[in-house]
Amino acid sequence: MPIDLRNLSAKELGTLIAKAKEQQTKLAKRTPIATVRGKITKFAKAEGYTLEELFGAPGRSSAKTAAKPVASRAGRKLGKVAPKYRNPANPKETWTGRGKHPRWMAALIAKGKKADDFLIKKK
Numbered sequence: 485m486p487i488d489l490r491n492l493s494a495k496e497l498g499t500l501i502a503k504a505k506e507q508q509t510k511l512a513k514r515t516p517i518a519t520v521r522g523k524i525t526k527f528a529k530a531e532g533y534t535l536e537e538l539f540g541a542p543g544r545s546s547a548k549t550a551a552k553p554v555a556s557r558a559g560r561k562l563g564k565v566a567p568k569y570r571n572p573a574n575p576k577e578t579w580t581g582r583g584k585h586p587r588w589m590a591a592l593i594a595k596g597k598k599a600d601d602f603l604i605k606k607k
Contacts (some may be wrong), residue, residue, distance in 0.1 A: 569602040
């Protein structure tokens with residue numbers, strides 16, 4: 485949130501400067517984050533836990549992850565998948581069958597076609 489310094493009075497500027505210096509002093513006294521992170525990781529490992537077990541994976545709520553450990557996806561590689569469906573109107577448009585239907589397929593299904601109608605024939 486940017487502060488427009490031009491609209492502040494001398495008293496307001498003084499208060500702002502004092503608060504900024506106070507915050508700067510507080511931050512300077514803190515232990516570096518890398519050091520704290522290392523200590524926490526070391527302690528968790530010593531107790532037989534992973535950080536994911538204790539705090540959950542990033543982006544997931546702790547209520548869900550507290551009951552069960554989170555499987556790590558780091559290093560997991562998904563291979564390429566051959567296309568399974570082809571757009572009859574534009575053969576360059578294909579779909580592997582993973583995820584949501586592409587727009588072209590959703591539109592044709594809405595018109596009464598079936599997904600099996602677009603299967604790529606194996607030779």
